[in-house]
Amino acid sequence: TLPDPSAGAAVKAADRAHVFHSWSAQGLIDPPAVAGAEGAYFWDYDGNRYLDFSSQLVNTNIGHQHPKVVAAVQEQAGRLCTIAPGFAVDVRSEAARLVAGRTPGDLDKIFFTNGGAEAVENAVRMARLHTGRPKLLSAYRSYHGATAAAINLTGDPRRWPSDTASAGVVHFWGPYLYRSPFHATSEEEECARALAHLEDTIVFEGPRTIAAIILESVVGTAGILVPPAGYLAGVRELCDRHGIVFILDEVMSGFGRTGRWFAADHFGVTPDLLTFAKGVNSGYVPLGGVAISAEIAATFDRRPYPGGLTYSGHPLACASAVATINAMAEEGIVENAARLGEDVLGPGLRALAERHRSVGEVRGMGVFWALELVKDRATREPLVPYNAAGEAAAPMNAFAAACKKSGLWPFVNMNRTHVVPPCTLTEAEAREGLAILDEALTVADTHTV
Numbered sequence: 001t002l003p004d005p006s007a008g009a010a011v012k013a014a015d016r017a018h019v020f021h022s023w024s025a026q027g028l029i030d031p032p033a034v035a036g037a038e039g040a041y042f043w044d045y046d047g048n049r050y051l052d053f054s055s056q057l058v059n060t061n062i063g064h065q066h067p068k069v070v071a072a073v074q075e076q077a078g079r080l081c082t083i084a085p086g087f088a089v090d091v092r093s094e095a096a097r098l099v100a101g102r103t104p105g106d107l108d109k110i111f112f113t114n115g116g117a118e119a120v121e122n123a124v125r126m127a128r129l130h131t132g133r134p135k136l137l138s139a140y141r142s143y144h145g146a147t148a149a150a151i152n153l154t155g156d157p158r159r160w161p162s163d164t165a166s167a168g169v170v171h172f173w174g175p176y177l178y179r180s181p182f183h184a185t186s187e188e189e190e191c192a193r194a195l196a197h198l199e200d201t202i203v204f205e206g207p208r209t210i211a212a213i214i215l216e217s218v219v220g221t222a223g224i225l226v227p228p229a230g231y232l233a234g235v236r237e238l239c240d241r242h243g244i245v246f247i248l249d250e251v252m253s254g255f256g257r258t259g260r261w262f263a264a265d266h267f268g269v270t271p272d273l274l275t276f277a278k279g280v281n282s283g284y285v286p287l288g289g290v291a292i293s294a295e296i297a298a299t300f301d302r303r304p305y306p307g308g309l310t311y312s313g314h315p316l317a318c319a320s321a322v323a324t325i326n327a328m329a330e331e332g333i334v335e336n337a338a339r340l341g342e343d344v345l346g347p348g349l350r351a352l353a354e355r356h357r358s359v360g361e362v363r364g365m366g367v368f369w370a371l372e373l374v375k376d377r378a379t380r381e382p383l384v385p386y387n388a389a390g391e392a393a394a395p396m397n398a399f400a401a402a403c404k405k406s407g408l409w410p411f412v413n414m415n416r417t418h419v420v421p422p423c424t425l426t427e428a429e430a431r432e433g434l435a436i437l438d439e440a441l442t443v444a445d446t447h448t449v
């Protein structure tokens with residue numbers, strides 16, 4: 001379709017008049033009007049086309065408008081649009097079977113939700129009822145969603161305004177060698193010290209008061225922090241020793257993002273509960289869920305589970321999940337993400353770090369990467385301060401603007417840019433994106449010492 005700026009202006013005017021946006025001062029935003037999207041690209045009404053290195057909110061793992069997923073939603077809409085959760089229905093049964101077939105270990109029962117935060121809410125409710133204990137442990141530098149328990153579990157500034165409802169949540173430090181909270185100098189040291197710190201936290205909080213430990217298998221929004229080998233296994237062991245439920249939040253890291261179906265697969269660890277959303281159907285219709293171990297599921301064999309949602313296992317959402325998972329398997333999309341990470345994005349981003357003094361660290365796997373930008377490589381001072389806003393965030397805003405000007409939509413968080421394109425990205429698209437990042441980083445370089 002031809003660009004039509006007047007149509008775009010009308011979309012924006014109605015948006016500004018009536019849409020109340022997430023996380024924003026309503027009078028200070030100017031949401032870009034999107035006219036369409038396909039694969040790894042979306043475009044506006046003015047003729048600008050963007051290579052989406054954010055996958056929207058890191059959820060379009062299969063890219064936009066995948067024909068098999070679109071057809072499946074259309075077909076399901078023609079057959080059965082909605083049905084209450086209390087019925088057994090073919091498409092929900094099949095979605096649950098496909099998810100359970102990919103989750104690790106004995107996580108074979110699926111409770112469907114409408115998204116990630118609700119998955120986290122229900123996982124912690126299950127853990128508390130299963131253990132009869134009140135407390136929850138979660139990491140600083142984490143994001144678990146914006147509903148009551150999920151936002152309290154979150155370990156970034158989005159929690160602060162909503163923290164009054166916090167009941168029984170205790171935060172601890174996870175491993176992060178580049179800015180080690182433990183003054184460690186190697187991955188092994190970081191791993192051992194992070195586990196010792198977690199054990200101390202458990203002991204001082206009282207092991208018998210702790211229902212669950214929740215962690216992102218690879219921390220997403222808070223920095224793409226890949227845990228050192230042995231960390232997740234160490235947490236598993238601590239949980240087993242103290243009768244604590246281990247919850248892995250794979251809302252962002254699941255369904256191909258790291259080059260495996262789940263990030264936990266890289267570490268050979270099976271949690272008791274695993275939360276998912278985003279990539280399960282790339283957000284074509286809202287869907288999330290909790291994969292539940294046999295032991296926890298058995299708690300609710302004779303005792304009702306006190307939780308539910310009108311749209312749990314919604315047919316349109318489940319149809320899109322079935323088509324997404326099948327297409328990802330048939331087309332080798334998870335393997336594509338792994339290969340891109342190993343052969344193109346990893347080496348390409350490391351090469352950028354060599355050329356640009358603003359890049360302090362490159363880390364990630366699959367299509368899940370972060371460039372940590374710094375003022376000074378020696379001191380590792382971040383390019384902008386933690387939680388910077390307004391003028392203080394100007395260097396990162398200038399970097400993001402340079403990306404957009406050249407047709408790349410970046411994912412920027414604090415002093416980092418995350419490289420999180422769809423798992424379906426081609427090598428040519430990856431190289432196109434790397435070239436734009438190369439150019440935009442020269443802007444970041446001007447803010448270094």
Ligand code: PLP
Binds near residue numbers: 145250251277
């Ligand atoms: N958990 C993780 C790890 C996430 O990254 C997110 C969203 O970014 C959530 C939970 C919340 O998911 P939703 O926004 O679908 O509620």
